[in-house]
Amino acid sequence: MISVQNLYKSFGGKSVLNGIDLEIMEGETLAIIGRSGSGKSVLMKHIIGLLQPDSGKITVDGTDINSVSYADLRRIRQNFGVLFQGGALFDSMSSFDNVAFPLRTFTTMSEKEIENVVLGCLNMVELPGVGTKMPAELSGGMQKRVALARAVALKPRYILYDEPTSGLDPETSNTIDELIQNLADQLNVTSIVVTHDMHSVLNIADKAALVHEGRIHWAGTIDELHRSDDQILRSFVKANEYLIGK
Amino acid sequence: MLQYAKNLLFDPIQALGRYSQLLFKAFGAVPEFNTYRKNLWEQMIHVGIDSMPIVMLAAAFSGAVTTVQTSYQLVSPLIPKSIIGSIVVPSMVLELGAVVTGFILAGRVGARIAAELGTMRVTEQIDALEAMGLNSIGYLIVPRVLAGIVMFPVLYVAACFVGIGGGMLVGHFGGFVPMGVFVDGAREFFQPFDPIFGLIKCLVFGFIITSVSCFKGYYTRGGAEGVGKATTEAAVASCVLLLFADLILAATLL
Known part of the structure; x- marks a missing residue:
C-alpha cells in the first residue's frame, strides 16, 4: 500500500x-x-x-x-516500474537492450534467460520484431510500449x-x-x-x-x-x- | 539590478556547493564497481582512444611550431643550436603536452559528456535509471571521471612523444637544428621531475574536465536550449579552471 x-x-x-x-x-x-x-x-x-x-x-x-x-x-x-511521459528509453541502446537493462543490472539471470524474458515482454506489448531497432527508429507509441515492456521486465508490484x-x-x-x-x-x-x-x-x-x-x-x-x-x-x-x- | 548583483554573487557559491555535493556522492559510489564496470571500459575508449588522433595531430604541430619559433628568436652565433632542444622538450613535457591535450579534451570530451548527460536529464533517462533503483551518479558519472583520470596521462605521454618527435623532425628537415644537436640539447637540461610534474597535471586536468562536464550535464534544466547551454558552459568552465589549475600547480610544485 x-x-x-x-x-x-x-x-x-x-x-x-x-x-x-x-x-x-x-x-x-x-x-x-x-x-x-x-x-x-x-x-x-x-x-x-x-x-x-x-x-x-x-x-x-x-x-x-x-x-x-x-x-x-x-x-x-x-x-516499482515507471513509464515516463516520453518513454525515457536509453537512446544509446537497442529496444532489446533497453528491456534487458534492468534484468542484467539487478538479476543473475543468464543471457538465454534474459532473452526469453525480453522477448516475452516485447510480445506482451505487441512489438515482437523491434528488438534490434534503436529508440530513434520507433514511433512515439512504439517507444512507449517498449518503455512499458522495460517497466514490467522485473515484474514490479x-x-x-x-x-x-x-x-x-x-x-x-x-x-x-x-x-x-x-x-x-x-x-x-x-x-x-x-x-x-x-x-x-x-x-x-x-x-x-x-x-x-x-x-x-x-x-x-x-x-x-x-x-x-x-x-x-x-x-x-x-x-x-x-x-x-x- | 539588485537581483542581478545577488545572482552574480550567489550563483557561483550555489554551484560550488552542488558540485561538491555531486563529487561527494560520486566518491561514495566508487566502491560499487559492478554498477559502472562495463561503462568504464566504454568511457575509456571514448575519452582516450577516440581522442588519440586529434591529440597527436595537435601535439605534433605544437612541437614543430615551438622548434621553428625558438630557432627564429634565438638565431645568434653566440647561442648554440642545441638550445632549441633544451627549450622544446621541457616546453612539451612541462606545459604544452598537458595543456594542449587538456584544451582538446575540454572541447571534445567535456562537451560530449555534458551533451550526453544533459540530453539524458531532459528526456528523463536519468530519472528512469533512478526509478529502477540504480545509482545514476555511480552509473554515469563515476566511470566518466575515472576514465578521464586514467586516460589523460596516456594521452599526455603520447602527446609528448609526438610533439618532441615533430619538433625534432621539423628542426632537422627544415634546416634549423640537426637531430643529434637537438637531442644533446634536450639531454643537457632534462630534469627527471619534469615528466612527473606533467603527469600530476594530467591527473588534475583529467579530473577537472570530466567532473565539471558531468556536473553541468547532470544538472541540465530545460530542453534543447538547456543542453546547448550546459555543453557550452562545460567546455568554457573546463578551460578556465584548467588555466587556474595550471598556474596553481606550477606555482606550488616547481
Whole structure:
C-alpha cells in the first residue's frame, strides 16, 4: 500500500502541492487526474522518491521513503516500474537492450534467460520484431510500449504511468490502455496512472483522484465519478468529453 | 539590478556547493564497481582512444611550431643550436603536452559528456535509471571521471612523444637544428621531475574536465536550449579552471 500524507512542495517560491493526502490500496488502479500543470507528475515523482517534499510523508508498505537511506530507497524502488511521459528509453541502446537493462543490472539471470524474458515482454506489448531497432527508429507509441515492456521486465508490484497516452493517436491510446488493463489483471500490480485523458481513466481505472490547486479536490471510484455533481470535477470531465467528441 | 548583483554573487557559491555535493556522492559510489564496470571500459575508449588522433595531430604541430619559433628568436652565433632542444622538450613535457591535450579534451570530451548527460536529464533517462533503483551518479558519472583520470596521462605521454618527435623532425628537415644537436640539447637540461610534474597535471586536468562536464550535464534544466547551454558552459568552465589549475600547480610544485 502507498500512502501520501499532507504533502507540500514548492519550486522557487511557487507552491505546487499544498497538502496532498492519498492512499493507494494493493492491486487497485488509481488514476490521478487534473489539468496540465496541476502537479500530477510532481506528485508521481514524490511517490518514487525522485523529488523530496518540503513537508509531509510518503509511505510504501509502511516505510517512510524519505527517512530511509539512499541504499534502502533504491531497494524500495526496485518494486516499482515507471513509464515516463516520453518513454525515457536509453537512446544509446537497442529496444532489446533497453528491456534487458534492468534484468542484467539487478538479476543473475543468464543471457538465454534474459532473452526469453525480453522477448516475452516485447510480445506482451505487441512489438515482437523491434528488438534490434534503436529508440530513434520507433514511433512515439512504439517507444512507449517498449518503455512499458522495460517497466514490467522485473515484474514490479507497483507501476506508475506518467501521461501514458499523451501525444498518441486514439487507436494507439486504446492499445496502451488495453496493455495497462491487461498488466493489472495478469500481474495483479498496483497501478497509478497520471493523466488528463478521461477516456483512459474510464477504460482502466478502479478509482480516480482529482488534483486541483495542489490538493486532492475529489477522490472516489469510477461509479462515484459518474454520479458526482462536484462542479470542478464535472467541468474537467465535460472538457474531456468535448475533446473526445462525446 | 539588485537581483542581478545577488545572482552574480550567489550563483557561483550555489554551484560550488552542488558540485561538491555531486563529487561527494560520486566518491561514495566508487566502491560499487559492478554498477559502472562495463561503462568504464566504454568511457575509456571514448575519452582516450577516440581522442588519440586529434591529440597527436595537435601535439605534433605544437612541437614543430615551438622548434621553428625558438630557432627564429634565438638565431645568434653566440647561442648554440642545441638550445632549441633544451627549450622544446621541457616546453612539451612541462606545459604544452598537458595543456594542449587538456584544451582538446575540454572541447571534445567535456562537451560530449555534458551533451550526453544533459540530453539524458531532459528526456528523463536519468530519472528512469533512478526509478529502477540504480545509482545514476555511480552509473554515469563515476566511470566518466575515472576514465578521464586514467586516460589523460596516456594521452599526455603520447602527446609528448609526438610533439618532441615533430619538433625534432621539423628542426632537422627544415634546416634549423640537426637531430643529434637537438637531442644533446634536450639531454643537457632534462630534469627527471619534469615528466612527473606533467603527469600530476594530467591527473588534475583529467579530473577537472570530466567532473565539471558531468556536473553541468547532470544538472541540465530545460530542453534543447538547456543542453546547448550546459555543453557550452562545460567546455568554457573546463578551460578556465584548467588555466587556474595550471598556474596553481606550477606555482606550488616547481
